[in-house]
Structures are given as structure tokens and as C-alpha cells.
Amino acid sequence: MQASFLFNHGHHSIFTAILNGLSIGSVYAIFALGYTLVFSILGIINFAHGAIFTLGAYFSYTLTGGAFGFNGLLANASLPIHLPFLFALVLGSILAGIASVIVERLAFRPLRKRGADPLLTLVSSLGAAVVIVNVIQYLVGSEIYTFPSDIYGRLPASINFGTVERPIAIRTVQIVIFSVSALIVSILTYFINFTRFGKALQAVSEDAITASLLGINTEKFITFTFFLSGFLAGLAGTLVGSSVSIAGPYFGIAFGLKGLGVIVLGGLGNIPGAVLGGLVIGLAEAFVPADYSGYKEAIAFALLFMMLLVRPQGLLGRSVIQKV
Amino acid sequence: MSQPLLEIKNLSVNYGAIEALQDINLVVHEGEIVTLIGANGAGKSTTLKAISRLVNSAWGQILYDGREVTRLPPHQVVQLGIAHSPEGRRVLSQQTVLANLELGAYTRSDRLGIKADIEHQFLTFPRLAERRNQLAGTLSGGEQQMLAIARAVLSRPRLLLLDEPSLGLAPQIVQEIFSVIRHLRQSGTTILLVEQNANLALRTADRVYILEAGRLTLTSAAVELLRDERVRKAYLG
Secondary structure: OHHHHHHHHOHHHHHHHHHHHHHHHHHHHHHHHHHHHHHHHHOOOOOOHHHHHHHHHHHHHHHOOOOOOOOOOOOOOOOOOOOOHHHHHHHHHHHHHHHHHHHHHHHHHHHHHOOOOHHHHHHHHHHHHHHHHHHHHHHHOOOOEOOOOOOOOOOOOEEEOOOOOOOOEEEHHHHHHHHHHHHHHHHHHHHHHHOHHHHHHHHHHHOHHHHHHOOOOHHHHHHHHHHHHHHHHHHHHHHHHHHOOEOOOOHHHHHHHHHHHHHHHHOOOOHHHHHHHHHHHHHHHHOOOHHHHHHHHHHHHHHHHHHHHHOOOOOOOOOOOOOO | OOOOOEEEEEEEEEEOOEEEEEEEEEEEOOOOEEEEEEOOOOOHHHHHHHHOOOOOOOEEEEEEOOEEOOOOOHHHHHHHOEEEEOOOOOOOOOOEHHHHHHHHOOOOOOHHHHHHHHHHHHHHOHHHHHOOOOEHHHOOHHHHHHHHHHHHHOOOOOEEEEEOOOOOOOHHHHHHHHHHHHHHHHOOOEEEEEEOOHHHHHHHOOEEEEEEOOEEEEEEEHHHHHHOHHHHHHHHO
């Protein structure tokens, strides 16, 4: 049945679906990495992650010189600068990282200092998400914002991987998304596994008390982890926003749920798992026929549900939480 | 005598309503092995945790090399030269033996010195050398204890806190570990040793403190205590 479904698509559309799947899957991956980093350090799901994703998209949009609509406090305002897209992407993501550190200071740290139940922190992170979404709405309204169509300068809108007779056109934005995500995943993998800093991060993640006995400043690593997590969310938000559009302040909420699905699929707290989970869900969605694209998410989550019946610890998870 | 390396003054620690330590006074001089013995739950581990700042002391002062460390975060205590091989060994089970040792030297930046010291630890504990690329979680209890001590030593501490290094280990391995402890002292490391095996502790240490239910009840030279009938009955069996 699977085979006939694929054949009906024809060869070139299989190729297109795979590339599209890898592209969106790689964004899921970097977004989910942000979740998984915080989870592996604190054992808590940061529900503000989706809101930081949204925030990052708005930051980058603003930095490219994008104007706001008719609603909200900042109606019709825009920055006098027009940064090239890639600069805006990096700077917007850095700002998202800083926002994430602020969320840590306000919603996580005070509870951690009091030794509060992780469930309480989960609720306070949810509160932070609501605040961020509402502030965005207050400032810029809930309109849909679209990045300018010329964000990649002279690059064409799509590139043909096939022949003139049988074109396999892939949008440039998909290629950019995949390249940026692949680059980030590679850097992060190297950084976590092969540097002194990365090994210390793993130590904090496995056992924060022991890490502190080795002279590691655990609070500094927690701050850094939140920055990195927010940076990844900002990157993902900007990339998705530039590929489709920024669909209002609630933009990140559905994406956030999917990100949760990705880390559960890959194995909670597992870094390669987050990447694999992202690619699997992205590919699964890409193979949903266009007629049924409204059910894409349902299909992705159904897949997740079925997988968890077989492997409750996730694709790469062990029965206990495994780090990196 | 000169200024002690470690001086604990009137230290009390509470766990909620439970008083774990009451008004402890303790001194460790440079070059000594001092042991802290007592029954389970007497507050031995808590004393070490208070020094490395894993628990908050309610009252009192901890002076290291004349400097107050009572309010420092744990990682700064390590930077000052106090290493702690903790209760239950706490090796990083998902990292290799080598990575555990490298993290032991986290506070240092002398790459060559660290490398040489790690090789030195591998000579001291050949079992660790054989397993250098194995995950620490796969080691036996004795090997994990060796790793915990080697890792603590790699920060080049002036003061080494050892929590129950003999716990649950075969007698032969205990002998091996205690001979390493004596060697460490010879090479200039000051040691505060918490032990349940009082006999072994007294034969290794210069001086001894006895903790009973959170209070220090006796302090003496280790040799004298070995001869003391009362102590022999209570602790040495």
C-alpha cells in the first residue's frame, strides 16, 4: 500500500517531498533541540519555548525593516534600518536568546532556589508563554506578517534540480532552511561532544551537584543553556516565518506542541534523538498528499502515538533518561 | 602551631526541623590526615557537605586557609583548593573514565600538567587505565571509588575530603585505596576522612574526631584512641 502511494506521486515528486520533508524536519530539529537542552539540564519542559520562537520571528522581521500593521501600540512603526536577512536572522535569534534568559531569571530561577516541585516550574513557564504572547499582541496586534519576497537578494525564488522537461523545483527558502539547520546541528554536536565546555554541560545535565563539586559553575551553565535554547527557537521562528509567514502572536503555540512531539519521539533529553525525531516528523508530513494537508498534524501525531506504543522511551531514548 | 588549613567554628546544620549538626568545632592542620568517625546518621557526611557548601550551615563559620568560605557557592570552594570525593562516589556514569578525570581538572588550565596528572592517576590505579574509554557507569564499585578519588585529586587540592572510601568494597581493594590515601598525604595533600570502618580510619589518621548524633563527643590523637578500651568497645568491636 505504501509503495503504490509513492508510485502515484511519481519519481520527481517523491524527490520533492523528501527535500521538503528534510527542510521542515530540520527546523523541527533545531527547535526541538532547544527544548531538549533545557530538559536535559533541569528535567523540565519549558513551555515558553514556543513563545520565544514567535518572539524571534518578530525580532528578525523588525530588523529587516518590516513595518507593523494597523493595530497595537506600535502600529505603522518600523525600524529605520533594513538589515540583510541573514544578519537579521542571527541578531533576531540572539535577542530571542536574551529573552529566554530573562524568562529563566523570572520564571525558573526563583522556584529553583526554593527547591520547588518541577511541576510548578512547568506552570510558571506556561505563564511566561502567555505573557509573551499577550505583550506581542498588545504591541503589534495579531495580523499576519510576511517577510519581503526579496530576502535572499539575487538568488532565484526556486532552483530546478530536475531537467527542463521534468522540473524538480525546490524553493530557495527550503534550501536555506535546511543548510542553516544542518550547520547549526553540526556545530552543536561538535561543541557538546568534543569541547571542555560541552563536557561540563553534559556533567551539569547528568548530575548538577557532582558538577559543582568539580568546580563547575552550574548556574552559569543553566543561563547559557537558556540562551542557546532561545537562540535556536529564534532561528526556527525566523526560518519558518520567512518560509510561510508570521501568523500572529499565537504562531509558536502549535509549533511548540509539535516540538514536544518531536522530543518525545526522539527520546526526552536526547540530542541526536531530537534531530532524528524532527526529520521523521518533517518527512511524514511531507508525504501527506496535498488534498489531505489539513490533516498533516493529525497524521504526524498519530505516527508519534503509534511509535510510542512500541517504544515508549522514544526512538533513541533509553529506559532511563539519557544525555547526549 | 601555625594557622590551621581548615577551621570549623560552632557549625550547626539543619535539615528542616532536624538538627543534623550542633555546634561543631573542628581543626585540620596542613599535612594531617584527620578522620571523622561515628555511627550512621551521626552527621559525618553533612560535615563534609557543609565544607564544600552543598548544604547551608545555619550558624557558624568555616575558615579555609584563614579565609571564610561559609557563604561561597560550591564551585568557588573547589577553586580555592578543596576537593570532595562524595558519598556514593557520584561518578558521571554516562561519560568515560577519561572524561571524568578531565572534568576533575576542570578548574585548571595547564593542559600539559593535566595530561601528566591523568597519566599519573592511571599509574596509581592501573584498573582505571585499562578502562579509560569505558563509560564510568559500567565500572565496578571499587573502580568507581578509585575514579572518584582520582577525579578529586586532579583538581590538585590542598585539602581533600573523602567520604566513606571503603564503603561496600572488598578488603583487598580497601587496602589498595588506603595505601593511595597515605601516599597522597606523603605528597603533601591534607586529608579529612569520613569513615565507618573506625579501625582502618584510626590506623591511617593522625587525629580523630568522634561524632555522635550531630555532636562532637571526643577528639584525640588516633594512636591513643586505638588503645582506649571504651572506644574499642564502641567502635572497633
